[in-house]
Amino acid sequence: MSVLGTLVGVVIPYVAAFIFVVGVxxxxxxxxxxxxxxxxxxxxxxxxxLPWLNRTFMDRxxxxxxxxxxxxxxxxxxxxxxxxxKNVRYELPAQTxxxxxxxxxxxxxxxxxxxxxxxxxxxxxxQPVPDFVNLIQGLDGFIEVDIGWLWFQPHVVHIMVTGxxxxxxxxxxxxxxxxxxxxRTFSLPSDYIALILLLCVAVTGLLMRYVIPVDxxxxxxxxxxxxxxxxxxxxxxxxxxxxxxxxxxxxxxxFPFSKLMHxxxxxxxxxxxxxxxxRAVRHINPWNYPVKGVDWDEFYENFKGDMEELEQMGYxxxxxxx
Amino acid sequence: MSKTPLIAVLxxxxxxxxxxxxxxxxxxxxxxxxxxxxxxKGDHCIEDAKWMEENHMVLLKExxxxxxxxxxxxxxxxxxxxxxNISTYTCxxxxxxxxxxxxxCHDYTGIKPNCWDCHVYPELLQKxx
Numbered sequence: 001m002s003v004l005g006t007l008v009g010v011v012i013p014y015v016a017a018f019i020f021v022v023g024v025x026x027x028x029x030x031x032x033x034x035x036x037x038x039x040x041x042x043x044x045x046x047x048x049x050l051p052w053l054n055r056t057f058m059d060r061x062x063x064x065x066x067x068x069x070x071x072x073x074x075x076x077x078x079x080x081x082x083x084x085x086k087n088v089r090y091e092l093p094a095q096t097x098x099x100x101x102x103x104x105x106x107x108x109x110x111x112x113x114x115x116x117x118x119x120x121x122x123x124x125x126x127q128p129v130p131d132f133v134n135l136i137q138g139l140d141g142f143i144e145v146d147i148g149w150l151w152f153q154p155h156v157v158h159i160m161v162t163g164x165x166x167x168x169x170x171x172x173x174x175x176x177x178x179x180x181x182x183x184r185t186f187s188l189p190s191d192y193i194a195l196i197l198l199l200c201v202a203v204t205g206l207l208m209r210y211v212i213p214v215d216x217x218x219x220x221x222x223x224x225x226x227x228x229x230x231x232x233x234x235x236x237x238x239x240x241x242x243x244x245x246x247x248x249x250x251x252x253x254x255f256p257f258s259k260l261m262h263x264x265x266x267x268x269x270x271x272x273x274x275x276x277x278x279r280a281v282r283h284i285n286p287w288n289y290p291v292k293g294v295d296w297d298e299f300y301e302n303f304k305g306d307m308e309e310l311e312q313m314g315y316x317x318x319x320x321x322x
Numbered sequence: 323m324s325k326t327p328l329i330a331v332l333x334x335x336x337x338x339x340x341x342x343x344x345x346x347x348x349x350x351x352x353x354x355x356x357x358x359x360x361x362x363k364g365d366h367c368i369e370d371a372k373w374m375e376e377n378h379m380v381l382l383k384e385x386x387x388x389x390x391x392x393x394x395x396x397x398x399x400x401x402x403x404x405x406x407n408i409s410t411y412t413c414x415x416x417x418x419x420x421x422x423x424x425x426x427c428h429d430y431t432g433i434k435p436n437c438w439d440c441h442v443y444p445e446l447l448q449k450x451x
Binding site: 020021024025028029031032033034035036067118122123124125126127128129130133134137138144148154155156157158213215216217218219220221224225227228230264267268270273 | 379
């Protein structure tokens with residue numbers, strides 16, 4: 001176990017964290033340098049126009065005019081997934097688009113659960129454990145379940161709701177790609193890899209929580225050792241935790257190369273992060289090359305023969321008065 | 323592209339990913355190992371000490387079921403074969419402090435067991451005896 005312990009417990013997490021940080025920073029900076037040639041916000045509300053054209057309150061965020069409105073729209077997109085809320089499915093016999101909210105519901109559940117689960121994991125990385133983590137843990141675990149099954153929760157009584165909702169949402173998101181014909185068609189291997197990795201992390205985590213308990217004090221000691229850059233030489237922890245750590249490391253290392261970068265990418269979406277003020281503020285295309293232009297004398301010199309011919313035909317040839 | 327999204331993403335990324343490091347540095351307890359516990363009285367625990375360290379909650383839950391649901395008040399140690407009365411007071415005979423024993427690891431890992439919602443703990447007992 002010792003060599004394997006060092007590899008999985010120390011080397012791989014450090015390498016993965018390094019790839020994660022450098023990779024994410026690299027992608028963020030490359031995106032931020034991207035040229036945005038046109039102002040292309042996607043809108044679905046009445047844009048600010050003539051004063052007598054009424055805009056509803058939501059129009060201000062569906063077709064934002066100021067930076068402030070754009071920021072609010074971004075926040076609603078990030079925290080509520082409003083564009084998924086508008087998801088429709090095209091019904092063939094009726095030939096109508098029917099609104100479907102299942103993707104929105106499970107995507108939102110998954111992301112919020114993941115955030116809360118991540119914050120709960122702060123208890124291993126923060127020393128001392130701060131009150132807000134304790135509070136979130138307390139709220140998350142407000143359901144006490146005691147069924148009496150021997151294999152289930154041999155050591156605890158609290159159910160962490162977000163852990164289970166995370167798992168259920170992940171299962172739906174996988175089921176959706178596998179079972180729905182259209183989703184199955186456009187699903188690529190990379191779509192499944194992200195889901196499989198997340199499922200592996202969730203399953204090992206849930207197993208540790210509910211079926212095979214591991215010594216969390218040792219886990220925290222390892223986490224603190226890694227965090228302080230004084231890791232133990234060969235951590236010898238429970239195999240299930242090592243598996244969990246390995247999957248998390250794989251996920252971290254895979255993150256910058258994958259579609260998981262949408263977490264940063266959403267901020268850089270030109271269709272979302274620009275105000276719809278095309279008519280009021282000119283958007284300069286950075287690709288525009290400088291146009292030197294030609295003045296009258298040069299123009300006349302270039303086309304002297306034609307000009308003189310025109311003059312002989314009786315036309316007045318003179319510079320345009322600006 | 324405007325620099326606003328870059329700044330937002332950087333703040334969130336650095337804030338979330340490096341927060342544990344800065345927090346632990348600020349608190350001055352970065353890399354704290356498992357805290358040292360008070361040495362209990364007595365020769366040995368009711369089971370192997372190492373096993374107890376990892377599985378005391380399993381045993382306590384089992385004890386609760388034995389007493390409350392099945393009315394069994396005697397526990398025979400797997401390791402030593404001795405009989406013990408199933409009660410928190412049996413624990414308190416050796417483990418005389420909650421603050422210097424239980425709480426240390428529980429605080430370290432952010433665990434809030436609900437034992438003390440109902441049960442007395444040694445300090446409280448000593449105070450009223």
